[in-house]
Amino acid sequence: MATDSWAQAVDEQEAAAESIGSLQIKDKLEENGTASTATTTAAAASASTPAKMEGGEGNKTEEEDDKDDKAAQSLLNKLIRSNLVNTTNQVEVLQRDPNSPLYSVKSFEELRLKPQLLQGVYAMGFNRPSKIQENALPLMLAEPPQNLIAQSQSGTGKTAAFVLAMLSHVDPNNKFPQCLCVSPTYELALQTGKVIEQMGKYYSEVKLVYAIRGNKLQRGTQLQEQVVIGTPGTMLDWCLKFKFIDPKKIKVFVLDEADVMIATQGHQDQSIRIQRMLPKQCQMLLFSATFEETVWNFAQRIVPDPNIIKLKREEETLDTIKQYYVLCNSKEEKFMALCNIYGAITIAQAMIFCHTRKTAGWLAGELSREGHQVALLSGEMQVEQRAAVIDRFREGKEKVLVTTNVCARGIDVEQVSVVINFDLPVDRDGNPDNETYLHRIGRTGRFGKRGLAINMVDSKFSMNVLNKIQDHFNKNIEKLDTDDLDEIEKIAS
Ligand SMILES: Nc1ncnc2c1ncn2[C@@H]1O[C@H](COP(=O)(O)OP(=O)(O)OP(=O)(O)O)[C@@H](O)[C@H]1O
DSSP, X not given: OOOSHHHHHHHHHHHHHHHHHXXXXXXXXXXXXXXXXXEEETTSOOOOOOOOOBSOOTTOOHHHHHHHHHHHHHHHHHHHOOSOOOOOOOEEEEOSSTTSOOOOOSSSGGGTOOHHHHHHHHHTTOOSOOHHHHHHHHHHHOSSOOOEEEEEOTTSSHHHHHHHHHHHHOOTTSOSOOXXXXXXXXXXXXXXXXXXXXXXXXXXXXXXXXXXXTOOOOTTOXXXXXXXXXXXXXXXXXXXXXXXXXXXXXXXXXXXXXXXXXXXXXXXXXXXXXXXXXXXXXXXXXEESOOOHHHHHHHHHHSSSOEEEEEOOOOOOSTTEEEEEEEOSSHHHHHHHHHHHHHHSOOSOEEEEESSHHHHHHHHHHHHHTTOOEEEEOTTSBHHHHHHHHHHHHTTSOSEEEEEHHHHTTOOOOOBSEEEESSOOBOTTSOBOHHHHHHHHTTBSOTTOOEEEEEEEOSHHHHHHHHHHHHHHTOOOEEOOTTOHHHHHHHHO
C-alpha cells in the first residue's frame, strides 16, 4: 500500500471499485486463460466499465459531491459523447524552437502512420484529424521526440491524439513497458484504455495492461505489455515498490486530464515522482481541458522544454438569448408560473436548474403529475445512470430535464430551446455565480439561434442575486408577468 496522504484518497476511491475491478479481471482471465494480469491485447474485447463513480450518496453532503465533481463530469462527458465537439476557434501553438517549421496535417495519411494504426483510425470512423490533432500529432510523432503540453476543451480529440502517439512509438518486438499513461481515476483510466484497445485493434502485437488497484500481480512479475495505463498510485507502486515496470525503459509518458488530476490532493506529487524516475529523453505529454494557474504550474514541473498547444473554448455569449425573470413568493408559486409558461408557449425541450436535489426531485414529481415527460438528473445517481438520462433527453424521449448544478455544470448537452433557473445560481457563500449562469444559459441559443432563458425570483435575496447578474453582464433582464398569457406568448415570437 502506498503511504502518502494523497494515495489514501486513491486507495479509498479504488477500494470502492475493487470488487468490480477484480470481477472484471477474473472474467478476462477466464476468457484469455492467461496468468495473473488484466492484460488486454489491442485486439481483445474491451473491458466493461464499472459503474462505481458516484456523484454522492448515503451520508455524503452535497459539498462533498462537489469534490468528486470534476472527475465525474469528465467521465460523464466521455460517456455521453459520440462525436467531436464543434469548434471554430483557432489553435495557438507555442513552439519550443520557434525557428523550426510549424507542421500541421489535414489528413491521417500525411502522418505516415503504421498501416495497422491507420486501419484502426478509420475503423473508429475518423476521416480527418480534429483541430487539435492537426497540430499535436506532427509534433508528437516527430523525431527526435518533443514534449508537449496541450489544452483544449473536452471532446476535441486529445485522447485519440495521444493514444495514436503512444501506439506509434511502441516497438512491438520489445516485450516490456514503453509507454505509461496516467489518468486521475480508475474509471477514466478504463475509458482511455478502451480507446487504446479500439485504435490498436489491428495492431495485435501491442499489448496493454491496466495499473489499477483491482489488478494484483504476483511479486516478481516483469510486465511484457508495451503500454501501461493506470492511476498514479498503482503506477508508482508498480515502478518503485514492486518493480513490475522498469521506468528507465519508458519512451512516452502521458499525463491525462491534468486539471482533474490536481483536484485530488497529492495526485500531483505522485505524478511528479513517477516522472522523476523516467529517462531524460522520454517524451512527456500533458493534456488538460483547462489551464488555470495551478494546472499550468503543475504542467511545467512535469514537462520540461515543452511545446504548447492551446485551443480556446468557444466564447459563450448572451447576445442571442432573451432573458426574463418572474417574481414569485414560494416554490409552489414558481411551479405555477412554470405551468403557465408551458400552457402559453410551445417548448420543444427545456432544462430546469434547481439549487438542491430535494427541490429538483420535488419539481420533477410535480411536473410529471401535470403530464410532462420529465427526466431527473440527480446527485445520487451513478455516472452511468446520469449518462443514460442525458442520452434519453438528447434523443428527445423526455422533453424536460430537471437537474441540480452539481450534476450539470460542465456537461455538454445539446441545444435546448428554453433554460429555466428555478433557482438562481449562487456559490457556497450565496454570491451570484456568473460563470454558471452563463454556462447554463449558454445551453440555449446556440449556433446563432435565438434562445429563451427564464429566471425564477422568490425572495429579496434572489432579486438581489438577479440584479448583480444583470450588472455583471451589463444586460437587462426583463420582468415577465406569468399571469398574463398574451405577454408570455409574445416572448416566444
Ligand atoms: N479525428 C476525429 N474524427 C472524428 N471523431 C473523432 C476524431 N478524434 C476523436 N474523435 C471522437 O470525438 C470524441 C471526442 O474525442 P476525445 O475523447 O479524443 O476528446 P478529448 O479532448 O480527449 O475529450 P476528453 O477531454 O473528454 O477526454 C470521441 O468520441 C472520439 O472518438
